[in-house]
Amino acid sequence: MKTPGDSDWAYKPESSPGSRQIQLWHFILELLRKEEYHDVIAWQGDYGEFVIKDPDEVARLWGARKCKPQMNYDKLSRALRYYYNKRILHKTKGKRFTYKFNFNKLVLVNYPFIDMGSTGSGVPQSAPPLPSAAGTHFRFPPSTPSDMLSPNEDLRSPGGVFSAVARRMARGSVSDCSDGTSVNSEIEDGNGGGGEERGGERGLNGGGGGGYRSMIHPRLSHESLFRMYGGAGNPNAHPGSRGPLGHRVHPDNLSPFPVSPLPGPGGAGLLAPPLSPALSLTPSSHLPYTPSPSLSPMLGSHFSFNPEEMKRYLQAHHQSVYNYHLSPRAFLHYPNVIIPQPHRLAQDKRELGERGGAERGGERGGGGERERGERSGLNSHRHPSPLSQSHSPHPHSAHPHPHSAHPHSAHSHHHPIHHPLHLGEEPPHLSPFKFKLQPPPLGRKQRDGSQGHHPRQSSLSSGSGSLSSSGLGSSLSFGSDLSSAGGSGLISNSSSTGSLNSTGLPKIKVEPISDIESEEEVEVTDISDEDPDDRGDEYDLFSPRHPGLTPTTPTGPPPTHTPTTRTWMRMSSRPPRPLLQACCPSSPPTPTADLPP
């Protein structure tokens, strides 16, 4: 029995089974936020919609991160498909390699603020949802007309819902597959280009102010927030300076979403009070109070969180804030969350140019090698580090390049190079509490009993678990709403970390509200029958309905597509690509370079 307070599973510390390391969707988000990977994967289309421009590459990266060299898009996509039921993502039908995050439910548990920072480079509208705080609650801006369709937009939550996405992923999320050597995943930092090493670039923000939009989670206390944001930590984080060491010390960086909408009109003006602290997120730990004005108000005013919990949490995390495993379904509704300010930028620019398909010429045919050249050009053209830029007062000031703007992009290859940075250590902190809820989608007809059995031969046996704890993660969670009727839905959590059984989870499961389904294209794949709980949540928080805001969404996201066709998939196993093999097997050979030729 679990009383309603214990969301057992909601808690899973890292040790728990469920909390393994990084989750795919998190990883995707991470890639999306980095410009370096924009050639590979980028936001496009409606909010939350992204297209995998280079499936093969994405798979490779993912495989690298998980130490699964055999990863390919087919497999990766299978994993993505599992998210459908969890509602973390949907497939955008009709567009190849295009999926859409359901930020609707995505909530950031730990850090509910959303910020996006990355350069503003072009962020398509699809980028991340920005919080618009028009009123009290913050929601994501309407995305597309279709979203607006949602019938039930109101969240049922009485108080209001707040859903935000948290940001920040560890940049260095790289874990280490191997033991000590870090293999860097490819994603490490993003910088890309400009520098060669991205060692410490974390510079998050320095300045402040950039335009992040942030939200605060109701549960967070000021302190916690400050800590998070505050950063005290990196004094040196200069944008440009990449320290040779240090690397990854900090964590968070920006939101998962790469986009930064804000650059708009007044630059930071919109969010005038965006929290500066947010920018600096260094987890350094204690930061004195330096709450930015903006924050303070909010914090103080509305949330009631238990300090103790927070403390525990903080302790656990220490500074690191990341926890990668978020739970897919957790979410909380936050009754009164106020946003610091303003309204979002109404329409950012919706240029989305999308690169159409011409981008990469298709070189990857599969068989050959894929060398990813560097895309340094992209970044290099300017920003020293993405991170930092965001914080800067006007990061992107001049560069509007949406996506396609890159000159070289057209040229061809620009694969990101992954630089060596090893992230070194990852603080293994676990999080004492995570709010994770994830009701199993099951229920479906599944298992009938007889039928399927595929005795497949087991082929490999990898064996070794290299999981160790990685620890980072942010905790975002997608949730279905659990507001139980009262809206109180938070997750209480207690502490049973080890046990989570799903058997009972009535706690959070929520409801049957009416579900609408959702989005235009999204059909629900399953939820029809049995899972009451699932279905209800399809709403997009970010969706629409914003009176004040204009949804200028033109609806159509243009041409997002362009998938170059690639053929390989399926079991083809990967052709000759030794790329990252260094991972798991304890062979940490080239630490630096990511891909050993």
Next chain:
DNA sequence: AACGGAAAAA
């Protein structure tokens, strides 16, 4: 290309 069952792996 995408879907999803199933079993296995981690």
Next chain:
DNA sequence: TTTTTCCGTT
């Protein structure tokens, strides 16, 4: 639990 792997189907 989530992800990986394999594979038949659409």
